Amino acid sequence: MSVLEMRDVTVTFGGLTALDGVGLAVAPQQVHGVIGPNGAGKTTLFNVACGFVRPDSGTICHRGTPAERLRPTDLAPLGVARTLQGLGLFDRVTVLENVMVGADRHARTGFLGGLLALPGSHREERALRERALATLDELGVAHVAGLYPPSLPYPVRKRVALARALVAEPELLLLDEPASGLSAGEIDELGTLVRGLTDRMSVLLVEHHMDLVMRVCDQITVLDFGRVIARGRPEQVREDPAVLAAYLGETV
Ligand SMILES: Nc1ncnc2c1ncn2[C@@H]1O[C@H](COP(=O)(O)OP(=O)(O)OP(=O)(O)O)[C@@H](O)[C@H]1O
Numbered sequence: 001m002s003v004l005e006m007r008d009v010t011v012t013f014g015g016l017t018a019l020d021g022v023g024l025a026v027a028p029q030q031v032h033g034v035i036g037p038n039g040a041g042k043t044t045l046f047n048v049a050c051g052f053v054r055p056d057s058g059t060i061c062h063r064g065t066p067a068e069r070l071r072p073t074d075l076a077p078l079g080v081a082r083t084l085q086g087l088g089l090f091d092r093v094t095v096l097e098n099v100m101v102g103a104d105r106h107a108r109t110g111f112l113g114g115l116l117a118l119p120g121s122h123r124e125e126r127a128l129r130e131r132a133l134a135t136l137d138e139l140g141v142a143h144v145a146g147l148y149p150p151s152l153p154y155p156v157r158k159r160v161a162l163a164r165a166l167v168a169e170p171e172l173l174l175l176d177e178p179a180s181g182l183s184a185g186e187i188d189e190l191g192t193l194v195r196g197l198t199d200r201m202s203v204l205l206v207e208h209h210m211d212l213v214m215r216v217c218d219q220i221t222v223l224d225f226g227r228v229i230a231r232g233r234p235e236q237v238r239e240d241p242a243v244l245a246a247y248l249g250e251t252v
């Protein structure tokens with residue numbers, strides 16, 4: 001069974017068709033890439049998967065369960081976590097607290113409950129704190145746990161945002177342009193990191209950087225002008241004439 005399946009999804013904005021009958025299936029423990037030139041519909045597809053954008057037609061299933069009126073708040077209970085193109089970190093709480101917020105799915109009273117000091121929340125908060133620290137450590141940024149996001153370099157903040165998504169132990173991680181703004185070396189590390197997640201989860205990787213996608217993905221869906229123009233394994237997609245034509249004139 002697929003972790004995420006979209007069938008025949010169409011999204012229009014006014015007169016513009018951003019997605020036109022797009023289908024895609026993310027298999028368990030696979031990295032599924034979505035690539036395509038600027039304006040191809042990648043972010044729109046990501047937003048449909050998150051429930052930010054409701055399609056005009058088509059279906060979305062998370063683990064076989066149709067998510068007809070999916071809203072962003074439905075994601076955590078479905079075992080889905082995401083990072084955003086903008087980082088979405090809270091500036092006025094520490095890195096550690098930012099990550100703890102992401103763990104809400106498993107906490108009985110939740111981090112908010114912790115803040116309100118509900119009964120039983122103390123032990124949970126301590127466990128949560130430890131998990132958040134362990135996740136920061138896994139991403140190599142435990143040393144900034146007590147700092148505030150605005151004081152950190154962008155690549156470090158990206159890792160914090162990723163830690164916040166991972167701490168919920170999702171079954172599906174949705175990543176929109178995780179490589180944007182990173183150096184070649186950092187993109188390389190990111191690739192290794194994403195690849196290392198597949199023993200625990202599936203990943204939908206929406207990304208402009210062809211080379212990263214080629215390196216880490218099991219399956220790739222290529223969009224152009226809102227349509228799927230190719231799909232398959234990296235070596236198949238790389239050679240596809242339609243893909244080469246779509247990327248012609250772009251820096252790949
Ligand atoms: N909220 C919106 N209102 C109107 N048009 C939109 C909206 N969001 C996206 N579009 C249009 O839909 C098309 C697909 O955009 P989308 O952002 O999904 O592309 P993308 O593949 O993510 O591009 P990029 O590589 O630049 O991030 C584009 O023509 C874009 O201008």
Ligand SMILES: [Mg+2]
Pocket residue numbers: 042043044
């Ligand atoms: Mg985009």
